[in-house]
Amino acid sequence: MRIYGHHFKTKKRILEVLELPKSTYYDAIKSKYHDKYLYLKDKIEEIHQTFPGYGYRRISAQLSREGMNINDKVIRKVMKTYGLHAIQYAKRKVNTTQSNHNLTRYPNIIRELEPKGINELWVTDLTYVSIGTRFVYVNCVMDRFSRKIIGYSISKSLKSNLCTEALKMALKIRNPGSGCIHHSDQGVQYASQEYVNILKENGFKISMSRKGNPYDNAHMESFFKTYKYEEVHLMNYESMRDVMENLPKFIDDIYNNKRLHSALGYLTPNEFEDLFTKQQTRSLKLA
Numbered sequence: 041m042r043i044y045g046h047h048f049k050t051k052k053r054i055l056e057v058l059e060l061p062k063s064t065y066y067d068a069i070k071s072k073y074h075d076k077y078l079y080l081k082d083k084i085e086e087i088h089q090t091f092p093g094y095g096y097r098r099i100s101a102q103l104s105r106e107g108m109n110i111n112d113k114v115i116r117k118v119m120k121t122y123g124l125h126a127i128q129y130a131k132r133k134v135n136t137t138q139s140n141h142n143l144t145r146y147p148n149i150i151r152e153l154e155p156k157g158i159n160e161l162w163v164t165d166l167t168y169v170s171i172g173t174r175f176v177y178v179n180c181v182m183d184r185f186s187r188k189i190i191g192y193s194i195s196k197s198l199k200s201n202l203c204t205e206a207l208k209m210a211l212k213i214r215n216p217g218s219g220c221i222h223h224s225d226q227g228v229q230y231a232s233q234e235y236v237n238i239l240k241e242n243g244f245k246i247s248m249s250r251k252g253n254p255y256d257n258a259h260m261e262s263f264f265k266t267y268k269y270e271e272v273h274l275m276n277y278e279s280m281r282d283v284m285e286n287l288p289k290f291i292d293d294i295y296n297n298k299r300l301h302s303a304l305g306y307l308t309p310n311e312f313e314d315l316f317t318k319q320q321t322r323s324l325k326l327a
Contacts, residue, residue: 080110081122088124091299093269095126101306143231146246150223155185157320158313159216162190162244163223164230165260166202169272169283176283178267179203180291181210182260184223186316187301188309189263189291190214194284203229207238218243225249225257266295 087094087102094102096115103110119125155161166179179202181191191210195202222244224230230248239246249257271290277283296309304312 077118077121080115080118081124083108084115084119084122084124090294091270092274093126093266097302098300098306101300101302105300141228141231143228143233144236145226145231145251146248148223148250149245149247150221153221158183158185158316159214159220160185161221161223162210162216163257163260164191164203164206165225165257165264166198166227166229167264167268169268169277171277171279171282176280177202178264178283178287179206179229180260180263181206182263183214183309183313184259186309186313187259187263187304188296188313192287192291194280194287196280198229204235204238207235211238211242216242216244219245221245221247223247223249223257226251263295266299270294 083103083106084099087099091098091102096112096119099119100110100112100115103115150161153161161184162181163184164179164181166177168175168177174196177195177198179193179195180189182188183190190213191206191208193202193205193209195205220243222239224247226248229235236246267287267290271286271294275282275286277286298308300306300308301312307315
């Protein structure tokens, strides 16, 4: 109801003119905000169905992409009110790095190195997926510039071909050319003669983390955490077939194509690479 021709200085005077009790006015206000918060709650729950690990910052970025520019404080309040928190799981440590060997160990050459383009730095690591009382092992290769997963493989064992298969996939997809840095831990799989020969044949510079220092490969650790939190635990994997069917879908459809990365300006890896390629093409045309 709108009232014209009057200037009311206080809510009290408005209520007097409308002959409304205070409780009715404040109930209406609460209902208005309640409805707005419920709508936002539903949107956050919808986002969490695909990205259950999203905190309020990524929620805010995703809503903005959908045309909803909402203050972070409001998002945090709604998430707190309705208990819409990013999922957390207890960590289980399984050692996948077998570094007790006499093979050549290469120095770490990527300390404080920030790649400026695609195929300048690849990082790789492996993890386990628990299926009942057994493990399935997953190895992935990431382009460190865009955080894009460019190769992956799955195996019931930690044999070296687990890692070579992921590397061969990445080579086939990217064809990086000579000079790309390949960084891994000092595990026997990456130090094996077969693996090193593939790297040398394709002109890679080889880099390895310091023994016992997981922070040298933090980006791969972050990806595996995302994979387990947002896929493995929720899908309740029970067999190797579950891993083989769902890992490619998660990487290609969700992680590379839809999941927002704060370090990439809340773009996906695919979007970030596309934008970089367009900028490079534009620069070459202007040169």
